[in-house]
Amino acid sequence: MLRERSRYNDRMDDGDRPASTDRLFATAERHLVDFAFDEAVAAAFPDMIRRSVPGYETVVPLTGLIAAKHLRPGGRCYDLGCSLGATAHAVLAAIGQRPCEITAVDDSAAMLHRARQLAGTEPRLQWRRADIRELAFESADVVILNYTLQFLPPEDRLPLLRRLRDCLNDGGVLLLSEKLDEHGYFADLHLDFKRANGYSELEIAGKRTALENVMRTDAEETHLARLRTAGFPAPRVWFRCLNWASFVASPESQPTAERVQRP
Numbered sequence: 001m002l003r004e005r006s007r008y009n010d011r012m013d014d015g016d017r018p019a020s021t022d023r024l025f026a027t028a029e030r031h032l033v034d035f036a037f038d039e040a041v042a043a044a045f046p047d048m049i050r051r052s053v054p055g056y057e058t059v060v061p062l063t064g065l066i067a068a069k070h071l072r073p074g075g076r077c078y079d080l081g082c083s084l085g086a087t088a089h090a091v092l093a094a095i096g097q098r099p100c101e102i103t104a105v106d107d108s109a110a111m112l113h114r115a116r117q118l119a120g121t122e123p124r125l126q127w128r129r130a131d132i133r134e135l136a137f138e139s140a141d142v143v144i145l146n147y148t149l150q151f152l153p154p155e156d157r158l159p160l161l162r163r164l165r166d167c168l169n170d171g172g173v174l175l176l177s178e179k180l181d182e183h184g185y186f187a188d189l190h191l192d193f194k195r196a197n198g199y200s201e202l203e204i205a206g207k208r209t210a211l212e213n214v215m216r217t218d219a220e221e222t223h224l225a226r227l228r229t230a231g232f233p234a235p236r237v238w239f240r241c242l243n244w245a246s247f248v249a250s251p252e253s254q255p256t257a258e259r260v261q262r263p
């Protein structure tokens with residue numbers, strides 16, 4: 001599957017609509033305002049997330065692979081906080097021609113505008129502009145929340161997870177990725193990761209200030225405890241890179257091993 005490239009990757013690589021390099025925090029203007037998923041961020045987003053989130057380029061295709069295990073023919077998958085739809089495209093790459101409905105949701109008009117441009121025509125993929133806290137969810141086999149929960153006010157996180165638990169079919173899964181609230185060794189290495197990817201001290205400090213009020217992270221144990229409270233009895237970490245983690249949570253005590261038969 002990891003050899004199977006998505007249309008999203010192809011368009012990112014072939015210069016069809018080249019993404020710009022992230023220089024957003026290279027000057028002081030953006031340091032003074034809270035971070036927002038506006039047009040400038042949407043234009044630089046693939047570069048920004050790749051250089052800022054350790055493991056992103058592994059998490060996206062593997063999220064597709066895990067989703068493919070649970071998404072039954074004709075089933076529904078939500079990609080919540082989809083940004084440009086990288087993960088939705090990874091699901092499509094992983095399931096081949098299997099019929100399904102992927103609903104990719106974001107509340108940023110700029111992100112969705114660009115996502116639609118990148119996507120081309122794919123009848124199984126629908127884009128929706130909505131606040132995920134207000135969306136009425138239909139029954140689903142897979143719900144993906146990659147790097148999105150951390151942008152919700154902390155008090156809204158458990159109610160959303162409870163509603164997601166309620167919409168999941170038997171054998172379905174929630175896939176969650178987040179930055180973790182950690183200080184010390186891994187947090188320091190994360191800064192080194194950004195420096196190694198070409199961000200200056202000014203850019204790192206500027207982005208940190210801009211994100212301070214809008215991205216509030218939780219510790220790994222807080223995530224696991226909240227998932228249990230929301231009705232996922234045995235959530236597990238399936239990937240960890242420095243102070244970033246990905247969780248899989250199922251309404252059952254274990255995700256069903258072979259839910260979808262291979263052709």
Ligand SMILES: C[S@@+](CC[C@H](N)C(=O)[O-])C[C@H]1O[C@@H](n2cnc3c(N)ncnc32)[C@H](O)[C@@H]1O
Nearest residue numbers: 037081082083106107108131132146147148151
């Ligand atoms: C870090 S990005 C997610 C990255 C994306 N999932 C990926 O893996 O490429 C967070 C996204 O969540 C969206 N978002 C934040 N709060 C939201 C909300 N309440 N409802 C819908 N989308 C939201 C933002 O607009 C942004 O596009």
